Amino acid sequence: MVFGSVESLFTFYKEYNRLKGFGVVKKCSKKRGCEYARYVSFACDKSRKSTAKNSSKKVDCKCRLNCVVLADGSCRVTSVTSEHNHDLQPSLSCFFSCHGKISKALKRSLEAHDIAGIRPAKRIRLLEVQAGGLDKMGCTPKDCRNYILQQQRMRTLACDVAAIQKFFTSMQMKDDEFFYVIGTDNVAKLRNVVWVHTHYKYVNR
Known part of the structure; x- marks a missing residue:
């Protein structure tokens, strides 16, 4: 099977995993000299071998899907192993971290309750x-708390x-040579702040 992108394949396979x-977990590797994976x-998230710290979660499960990424960004499935060495739990899929998703309606409710002053719990x-x-x-309660x-x-x-912004504006009103720049990204989130006081201007000359 060929998919238009790795993301579309991941979405398809993740939905299959949720139902099962x-x-x-996603693993990528690059070929020497190649810029992309x-x-x-x-x-399966239980694929790694067990150790003293994760013996209850990792059981070296062999279930996996392998694909190769083509030059145009699409990907072709090369092999699939569907057998597991542990029990599957479809009824508990929503509690797995990879399947938990907070819907827009749930986000609006959490924000409305926050405005109303209701405690998180x-x-x-x-x-x-x-x-x-x-x-x-x-989603899980942990997803909501996060x-x-x-x-x-x-x-x-x-x-x-x-x-x-208010502090820098007041400084500029007091000193015309005070300089500052506030950098934001495309959604108006703060990225960096630079300011130069008059005193340092003359020190560097």
């Missing part, structure tokens, strides 16, 4: 009840940027 009840493998419990059970949420923390960091960063 196992997780997936030449060979890609998708393996109660927010997650409320969403669980509304969905009809943890297995129907489509999203809540991410949004809190973004709000904190936005406040910090506004404070920096």
Whole structure:
């Protein structure tokens, strides 16, 4: 089989894994002198050999899908091994990290509850009840907590940027030679800040 891109193949195979009840990890390798990954493998998340630290999770499962990336970006499946040496759990697929996904509706609910001042634990419990059970949420409580923390960091960063902008503006009003530049990316996220005080201008001359 040939797919238009590695991403489309990964999406297809990950959905297959979700229905079957196992997780997936992605492994890439380059050919010497090649700028992009030449060979890609998708393996069961229990594929690595067990050690003292992960003996309960890694069982050296041989299930995997191998493909080769062509020059135009498409990829061709070269081999597939579908046998597992462990039990599959389709009913628990939503709890695997590779399958957990927070929907837009769930994100809006978490943000609305945050504005209302509801604590994170109660927010997650409320969403669980509304969905009809943890297995129907489509993600784990940890995914929800990570999203809540991410949004809190973004709000904190936005406040910090506004404070920096206000401080630099006041400095420029006091000193016409004070210079600063605030760099952002295409979605207005802060990337870097550069400022030069008048004192350092004359020191470097």
